[in-house]
Amino acid sequence: AQSVAQPEDQVNVAEGNPLTVKCTYSVSGNPYLFWYVQYPNRGLQFLLKYITGDNLVKGSYGFEAEFNKSQTSFHLKKPSALVSDSALYFCAAMGGLGPGGSYIPTFGRGTSLIVHP
Amino acid sequence: SAVISQKPSRDICQRGTSLTIQCQVDSQVTMMFWYRQQPGQSLTLIATANQGSEATYESGFVIDKFPISRPNLTFSTLTVSNMSPEDSSIYLCSVDGGQSTDTQYFGPGTRLTVL
Numbered sequence: 001a002q003s004v005a006q007p008e009d010q011v012n013v014a015e016g017n018p019l020t021v022k023c024t025y026s027v028s029g030n031p032y033l034f035w036y037v038q039y040p041n042r043g044l045q046f047l048l049k050y051i052t053g054d055n056l057v058k059g060s061y062g063f064e065a066e067f068n069k070s071q072t073s074f075h076l077k078k079p080s081a082l083v084s085d086s087a088l089y090f091c092a093a094m095g096g097l098g099p100g101g102s103y104i105p106t107f108g109r110g111t112s113l114i115v116h117p
Numbered sequence: 118s119a120v121i122s123q124k125p126s127r128d129i130c131q132r133g134t135s136l137t138i139q140c141q142v143d144s145q146v147t148m149m150f151w152y153r154q155q156p157g158q159s160l161t162l163i164a165t166a167n168q169g170s171e172a173t174y175e176s177g178f179v180i181d182k183f184p185i186s187r188p189n190l191t192f193s194t195l196t197v198s199n200m201s202p203e204d205s206s207i208y209l210c211s212v213d214g215g216q217s218t219d220t221q222y223f224g225p226g227t228r229l230t231v232l
Contacts, residue, residue, distance in 0.1 A: 034220070043121070043209060043223040044160075090159065104150070105221070109159040 002027045004093050006108035013081045014116050021076040021111045027095030033074040034092040034105060035065055081115045088112050119144055119212050121224035129230045130200055137196045138227045140210030145190035150211040166193050200231045
């Protein structure tokens with residue numbers, strides 16, 4: 001069975017400082033990994049994904065994530081945080097195709113990122 | 118990417134009643150998904166809806182409680198039946214981008230409160 005762990009319920013960081021939101025996963029086979037962001041009263045928005053290739057993946061809004069196979073991790077990072085980055089971040093993972101060829105990932109519990117001015 | 122809308126955006130309902138949530142996509146998609154996001158918890162997949170066939174429900178979810186319709190390739194509904202306060206959640210509609218994109222796109226969600 002697939003599983004995703006986000007060990008931190010909340011991450012606090014000062015504006016301008018680097019941020020990291022942690023994610024570890026367990027899937028069968030080669031992982032497909034995703035990060036989504038959810039702003040208050042909004043649906044989830046896709047940030048970035050890792051399928052294959054470079055371990056460092058760049059996504060929207062200056063975010064990036066590093067795939068580490070040996071540690072089964074896919075931490076989300078940003079060099080300089082903005083107050084507007086404050087939101088709920090979800091990591092998701094899957095190890096193969098779902099029924100009918102669709103992709104059904106497992107989501108982590110989410111990490112609330114709070115960026116202080 | 119797909120643009121997804123949901124109606125209603127929020128509702129407050131009485132125990133024992135039912136609510137139908139609509140999901141509209143701006144393009145034809147094969148698979149549509151319904152998730153539940155309970156307060157402080159992750160997304161839980163309720164069911165997968167294919168056009169023209171019965172929805173496939175995940176463990177812990179049954180058709181009598183969460184009937185789903187999928188009349189065409191751009192629309193689906195989820196009904197939350199005989200509601201109780203434990204059904205208070207955000208309900209999210211999602212579609213996949215097809216085999217060429219491997220990414221899911223989400224609607225804005227329906228925030229349901231059951232009194």
